[in-house]
Structures are given as C-alpha cells and as structure tokens.
Amino acid sequence: MIAIIKYNAGNISSVQNALARLGYDSVITDDKSTIQSASKVIFPGVGEASSAMNYLREKNLDGLLLSLQQPMLGICLGLQLMCKHSEEGNTNCLGIFDANVKRFPPTEIVPHTGWNSFSNLKSLLFKDIKKENDVYYVHSYYAEECKETVATCDYILPFSAGLQKDNFYATQFHPEKSAGIGEQILKNFLSL
Amino acid sequence: MLKKRIIPCLDIKDGRTVKGINFVGIRDAGDPIELAKKYVAQGADELVFLDITATVEKRKTLINLVDKIAREINIPFTVGGGINAVDDVRALLKAGADKVSINSSAVKRPELIAEIAKEFGSQCVVIAIDTKYEDDEWMVFIHGGRKGTGLKTVDWAKRAEALGAGEILLTSMNSDGTTAGFAIDITAKVAEAVNIPVIASGGAGKEAHFKEVFEKTKATGGLAATIFHYDKISIPDLKEYLTTKNINVRR
Numbered sequence: 001m002i003a004i005i006k007y008n009a010g011n012i013s014s015v016q017n018a019l020a021r022l023g024y025d026s027v028i029t030d031d032k033s034t035i036q037s038a039s040k041v042i043f044p045g046v047g048e049a050s051s052a053m054n055y056l057r058e059k060n061l062d063g064l065l066l067s068l069q070q071p072m073l074g075i076c077l078g079l080q081l082m083c084k085h086s087e088e089g090n091t092n093c094l095g096i097f098d099a100n101v102k103r104f105p106p107t108e109i110v111p112h113t114g115w116n117s118f119s120n121l122k123s124l125l126f127k128d129i130k131k132e133n134d135v136y137y138v139h140s141y142y143a144e145e146c147k148e149t150v151a152t153c154d155y156i157l158p159f160s161a162g163l164q165k166d167n168f169y170a171t172q173f174h175p176e177k178s179a180g181i182g183e184q185i186l187k188n189f190l191s192l
Numbered sequence: 193m194l195k196k197r198i199i200p201c202l203d204i205k206d207g208r209t210v211k212g213i214n215f216v217g218i219r220d221a222g223d224p225i226e227l228a229k230k231y232v233a234q235g236a237d238e239l240v241f242l243d244i245t246a247t248v249e250k251r252k253t254l255i256n257l258v259d260k261i262a263r264e265i266n267i268p269f270t271v272g273g274g275i276n277a278v279d280d281v282r283a284l285l286k287a288g289a290d291k292v293s294i295n296s297s298a299v300k301r302p303e304l305i306a307e308i309a310k311e312f313g314s315q316c317v318v319i320a321i322d323t324k325y326e327d328d329e330w331m332v333f334i335h336g337g338r339k340g341t342g343l344k345t346v347d348w349a350k351r352a353e354a355l356g357a358g359e360i361l362l363t364s365m366n367s368d369g370t371t372a373g374f375a376i377d378i379t380a381k382v383a384e385a386v387n388i389p390v391i392a393s394g395g396a397g398k399e400a401h402f403k404e405v406f407e408k409t410k411a412t413g414g415l416a417a418t419i420f421h422y423d424k425i426s427i428p429d430l431k432e433y434l435t436t437k438n439i440n441v442r443r
Contacts, residue, residue, distance in 0.1 A: 011316075013288040017263050046290075047313045077313075106387050111315050111358055113389045114412060115195040115237055115442040134195060134442045136268060138315040138358075155194060177268045177290060179232070 002026040002190070003038035005065075005078075007045070007055045015044045015075070018176035018186060030059050040190060041068055044176075045077035049101070049141070050089025052081060066094060071192040073125075074170035076139060079163060082170050083143050097163045097170070099146040108156050111140040116153055118161040118173070123150035125162060125169050127188045133181045135161075135173035143172065195442045196406050196434070197237040197413035198427055199391060200420045202227055204243045204273070207257060211417050215322075215337040215365055218244075221421040225260055231420065232265045234427040237442055239265060240361070240415060242293065242320075243273025244336055255287045262288020270318055270361075278307050285312065293361060295320040296334035299341050299348070302355055309356030317359070318391075319352040321345060323378055324365040330378040337365050345378055346385045353386045360386060361415065364394040369418055371397025374405040383410035391415050399425055399433040406439050 004015055006028045019026045019042075026042070027034060035041060043065065045052060056062045065072070074082045081093045086101035093101070104110045115134035142159035145152060151162030153172065163170045169189060175182035202209045202224050209221040221227070228239055241261065243254050258271050271284050272293025281292050298305050298319055308317050322333045323345040332343040341348075349360055362382050364375030374392045383390040389412045392405045396416035405411055419425045431441045 011285050011288075011290045013262065013286055014269075014290055017288055018266060020263070021266065046315055048310065109387055109389055109410070109412065111388070112194065113315070113359060114197050117193065138268070140314065174268075177266065179235075179266050183266060 001038050002040045002042060003035045004028045004042045004044060005035065005061065006030040007052055011046055012044055015042055015176045018183070022183060022187060022190065024190060030061060032060070032064055035061070035064060036068075038070065040070060040192075041072040043072060043074040043078035043082070045075060045081070046138070047077050048089060049077065049080060049086040049093070050091040052077060053091050053093060056081070062094060066096065069167060071167050071169060071189065073189050074168070075176070076172060076174055079160075079170035079172050080141055080143060082163070082168060086141060088141050096168050097143070097146060097148045097165060099143045099148070099160060099163070101141050101143050103141050104156050111138055112155045113138045116155060118151045118153045120152045121150065121162070123162060123164045123169065124192060125164065125171070125185060125188050126151060129181060129184060135175070135178040135181060137173045139172060193440050194412070195237070195440050197391070198402070198430060198441065199238045199240055199413050199415040200227075200231045200236050200427070201240040201242060201393070201415050201417045203417060204241060204254070204257065205245045209421065210244070211369060211421055214368055214370065221417075224257060225264065227421065228261045229264050231427065232267055235431060235442065236267060236427055238268040238270065238413070240270045240293065241272070255283060258284060258287040258289055272318070272320055277304070278311050281308050281312060281316070285316070291316050291318050291359070293318040293320045295322065298352065299332065299334050299343065302351060305352055305355040305357055309358070314356045314358035317357050318361050319349075319357040319359070320361040320363065321348060322363050322365055325378070330381070333365060346381050349382045349386050353388050357388060359389045359391065361391045361393055367395025368393075370395055371418060371424070373397060373401045374414070376405060376408050379405060379411050380409040389413065397424070399430050402430060402434060403437050403439060406434070
C-alpha cells in the first residue's frame with residue numbers, strides 16, 4: 001500500500017487519481033502505523049509552509065517522516081518542507097536536504113506558473129526521461145541548489161527541481177499534473 | 193524557459209458543455225468528459241471548467257462531474273462557478289480540482305481571496321474577471337456578465353493580487369465568442385499592472401490571435417473555447433504555428 005500523507009493542504013486527490021491511473025491503490029492518511037508500514041510514502045502539497053509544519057508537529061509526524069526507511073517522494077511544498085528552513089512564514093523544516101527555501105525575487109512574474117524544462121538529471125527518479133521535456137510548476141518559493149540537487153530548473157535563477165538523499169526523493173514540479181512525463185517519473189518512483 | 197500556456201475552457205450548464213457569443217445565445221458543444229479527454233490527448237497545457245449556472249442545488253452535480261473529469265486528466269485542472277466560501281473550495285479540491293476560479297463572490301466579498309489563499313495557498317486562487325468596455329473605460333461585470341460593479345478592471349486586478357490571488361483569468365465580454373481576437377488593450381494593461389500570471393480569454397478565432405496576445409502583452413496563457421470545441425483550430429496545429437513564430441510552447 002502507498003501512503004499519501006494527509007495534512008491541511010490542497011490537491012491531494014490529484015495525487016491519488018494519478019496513482020490510480022497507473023494501477024496503484026493508495027490511502028490518504030495521517031495515521032503513524034499506516035505510514036510506517038507503507039511500501040512507499042508520498043508527501044504532496046500545495047499550501048503554506050508554517051501551517052503545514054505546525055500540522056505535522058501536532059500530529060507528531062515530523063519525527064516519523066525522518067525515520068522512514070522506504071522510498072518517500074515529496075512534491076512541491078513537500079520538497080520545501082524536506083529542506084532546512086523556509087522563508088515562507090520563517091519556518092524551520094524537516095532538514096533532510098541541505099538547502100534553504102527562499103522567495104523568488106519579483107523580477108519576473110511570481111508564482112512561477114506553467115510548463116518549464118529541467119536539466120542535470122541525476123536520479124533513478126528520472127530514468128528514461130529526456131531533459132528537454134517540460135513539467136508543470138506552480139510555486140513562489142524555491143529550494144536553493146545543493147549537493148543533493150538531482151535536477152535543476154532555471155526561472156529567474158537556477159533552483160532545485162529535484163532533490164534526493166538516500167531514500168528521500170523530492171520534486172518541485174508536480175509529476176501528478178505533468179502529463180505523460182509526470183506519469184513516467186511516478187512509475188520510476190513506484191518501481192524503486 | 194517557461195512556456196506560454198494554451199488552455200481550453202469548458203463552460204458547463206446542466207452537465208453539458210455550452211458556448212455563447214458575448215455571454216448570450218448559448219448552445220450545446222458536447223459532453224464535458226469526452227472533450228476534456230480529447231484536449232488532454234491533444235496537448236492542452238491546462239483545463240478550465242466553469243459552471244456558468246452554478247447554484248446551491250446544482251452543486252452536487254458539479255462536484256460529481258469534477259470528480260469524473262479529474263480522474264481522467266493528468267494536467268492542471270481549474271474549476272469555477274458558484275464558489276462562495278472556503279468550504280466550497282475544500283470540496284472541489286477533494287473532488288480533484290487543482291485550482292479554483294472565483295468571480296462574483298470575490299467582488300462581493302474580497303476577503304474571500306485572502307481566506308482561500310491562507311488555507312490552500314495563493315497558487316490555488318484564480319481570480320476570473322469579466323470585463324466590458326463602456327464609456328471609455330474597461331469595467332468589471334459579475335453574475336455571468338449581467339451586473340455592473342462600478343469597479344475599474346485594472347484597479348480590481350491589483351486589489352485581487354494584493355489580497356493573495358495567484359493568477360488572473362481576464363475575459364473580455366466585448367470579444368467573447370466573437371472569434372475576432374483577444375482584447376489586446378486591456379490584457380496588456382492588466383498584465384502590466386500585476387506581477388502574477390494573467391490568462392487572456394475571449395475572442396480567439398485563429399492561430400494569429402494567440403501570437404498577437406503573446407507578443408503584445410505579458411499574458412502567459414491564452415484561453416479559448418469556441419475554436420477548440422468546434423474544431424476550428426486543433427491544439428497541435430496551434431502549437432506548431434506558435435513554434436514557427438518563435439513563441440515557446442510545450443510540445
């Protein structure tokens with residue numbers, strides 16, 4: 001069973017629908033034992049960083065997520081919460097990745113909304129993915145590049161489109177909303 | 193490079209896709225689920241779904257239809273019509289929408305924008321503005337274009353941005369359904385006045401209209417219904433055309 005972490009954020013059903021289209025059952029849950037025993041964990045999200053972290057702390061999920069051994073995939077806000085600190089709500093995050101999350105300078109339209117490419121693909125997550133493909137982004141904050149960056153996107157400045165450390169994977173874009181290429185990335189994650 | 197978005201829009205009435213001209217003379221344009229699947233297969237970049245006659249009684253029908261469409265499509269999905277409260281948004285997101293489009297209810301109670309943005313993030317809140325040129329001024333209209341508000345379009349767009357809107361969907365009532373081209377003037381003014389994405393809507397009739405709106409304004413998306421529903425332009429042909437004109441689109 002695949003566990004999708006439930007927290008007070010947006011389009012979680014989109015992730016569940018995407019998994020169902022690939023033939024996978026999943027459960028949206030904040031129950032510790034269900035998450036612990038899941039074969040894969042997806043940490044999705046749209047929403048606001050400080051309220052999302054507060055929710056995780058209230059449910060005692062912050063420590064649990066750090067202790068997971070199975071593959072976990074953070075998406076969008078999920079990726080940002082797996083970093084050290086976010087400027088959004090001045091939030092201390094989980095600290096899995098050695099990167100800080102900052103707000104885009106307003107020199108271009110913010111949020112970064114739409115289909116954009118990525119490059120420097122360096123993870124099994126991107127197996128069989130061509131770098132000239134476009135994926136769907138919608139975010140006002142970005143994770144800096146760091147040693148765990150496994151995909152880079154350039155909008156206003158270069159930032160981490162993908163991060164990986166051990167069993168922890170994350171994408172800033174939304175694979176569940178990125179058409180065929182997104183489905184391939186989800187399949188790659190589910191095959192880990 | 194961030195690509196310009198091509199966005200088909202499904203106007204829904206009683207569970208069917210419909211389309212009018214200048215917001216009246218509505219006629220049937222097909223089954224929304226079949227159209228949604230067709231547009232995704234053709235390479236649409238997002239899908240917008242507007243329940244143009246949303247009422248409290250019909251809300252359950254809408255939610256069921258959103259749920260059915262959301263199961264089928266793997267691109268971003270915006271839903272609008274009759275959204276008055278944070279709980280309405282929660283129900284639509286649960287049914288599989290990614291963003292919601294708010295129009296009349298945001299004009300009547302602008303704090304709703306901030307409430308939704310706080311709960312679900314700005315990226316979730318699309319402010320739809322129906323605008324009409326009257327007495328030398330572009331003004332905001334609500335209730336499906338039937339009611340004036342006295343608000344100037346650029347002023348309202350800036351206010352919506354300040355309250356936390358993540359995107360503006362700007363429809364020119366003068367152009368809508370006419371296939372005579374986007375309203376370049378007001379689209380340019382709004383896109384210049386705000387720093388959030390603006391989607392141009394209303395009036396697309398041929399491929400060159402998309403080129404024009406992307407070259408002459410800062411709009412990052414072009415939305416259309418009539419030309420796609422009646423196969424006047426196919427999305428792949430449109431994207432091929434824009435590519436030859438050096439406008440970056442997803443292929």
